[in-house]
Amino acid sequence: MVLNLITFASLLHKQASILGSHELILNELEKYFTVNIVEYQNINKLTKDDFSLLFIATGGVERLVIQHFESLPRPAILLADGMQNSLAAALEISSWLRGRGMKSEILHGELPEIIKRIFVLHSNFKAQQALSGSRIGVIGSPSSWLVASNVDYLLSKRRWGIEYTDISLERVYEYYNQVTDDEVGEACAAFAGKALACREATPEDLIKAMRLYRAIKRIVGEEKLSALTLSCFKLIEQTGTTGCLALSLLNDDGIIAGCEGDLQSIFTQLAVKVLTGKASFMANPSMINARTNEIVLAHCTVGIAQTEQYIIRNHFETEMGIGIQG
Structure with a gap:
């Protein structure tokens, strides 16, 4: 199962330090999924058949996310482990999205629970794909x-x-x-x-x-x-x-x-x-x-x-x- 993480990180942070600060959650995800890190600039390269989460890697990315509003996967699932002020940014983004009628959810907390929830979300995603064309x-x-x-x-x-x-x-x-x-x-x-x-x-x-x-x-x-x-x-x-x-x-x-x-x-x-x-x-x-x-x-x-x-x-x-x- 391929998990695409559309990564939003502040321009003030270097890419190497970003991935390093989230090593714990990324290593855990890689035990269960084939993790594909997708920089937000490449969001349009993904298709509706790609299962994707929004990886909020740092704070200060609220504007970056809303600038790509039309390209975001629906519903918007935000992954935030809390490092680099990511949870606060995820909460702000989620509130903005909901105010515009888009369903959103934040994945945060114990890693086993996050993994279980991703499996459920993937099942829902595949079901919605199966409905299409009926x-x-x-x-x-x-x-x-x-x-x-x-x-x-x-x-x-x-x-x-x-x-x-x-x-x-x-x-x-x-x-x-x-x-x-x-x-x-x-x-x-x-x-x-x-x-x-x-x-x-x-x-x-x-x-x-x-x-x-x-x-x-x-x-x-x-x-x-x-x-x-x-x-x-x-x-x-x-x-x-x-x-x-x-x-x-x-x-x-x-x-x-x-x-x-x-x-x-x-x-x-x-x-x-x-x-x-x-x-x-x-x-x-x-x-x-x-x-x-x-x-x-x-x-x-x-x-x-x-x-x-x-x-x-x-x-x-x-x-x-x-x-x-x-």
Whole structure:
């Protein structure tokens, strides 16, 4: 792992004395990382793919940093071991950056804690890189009760490199009607055979739900989607089924899938995947107990791979289609 230290030092200090005064922290960093000392004049030679910290090597560098404001990595992580009045300078710089809307953090203190924090920051950096270029399909529109879950598509593209793309439900209906019962019969039998039980749902319900899964998966391939959110309730009127099974199976396929056209939840699910490498599921907080430190989450579906066992149910609100109890 390469760690670029964009070094800001006062012109009053000689380069040799600067590195010598920070020998302790630099030697410790070199045990874990390939350390690349980059003088601030060369900051533009680094790219957005380079993991970089601002190494505040001395005091008196506040003006130097703000002169390079546009070129600084975002967020700005300032490393200051306290030598040569560096911590005071880092605090002043951090305050200035925050006042202009840039997130910043100062790394200072015990060396083992600094090393641990750098590993976390590097993980976050790699996750943000992984998010860039992702495409989220918005099939239908957000449910009416999601009054605080809007997303600015343009800002998402500019800030994160994530593209939201609207897909009409009519396209889903078209593909759904093209899938025959015979095409999904074997998949339905396999799915039902692995279930612990089947409660309210009928074989016809399962066939419809599996046809919907095939239709949506076709769109995922055509649109090259990394994730999708589905306007589930509007589907019921046209298909007589819900998207619960489709979303469950898509998550197992590695396609992050969420319900209700919830734009922010699907963003969060995608972020969870790149940070942890694991799938998540969208759920409502049903109960919180502060005394026992417990929270109960519930929803109409979950990825099969996330469960130990599953029961085939119907959809909670409509009592139609297929729901997954894990």
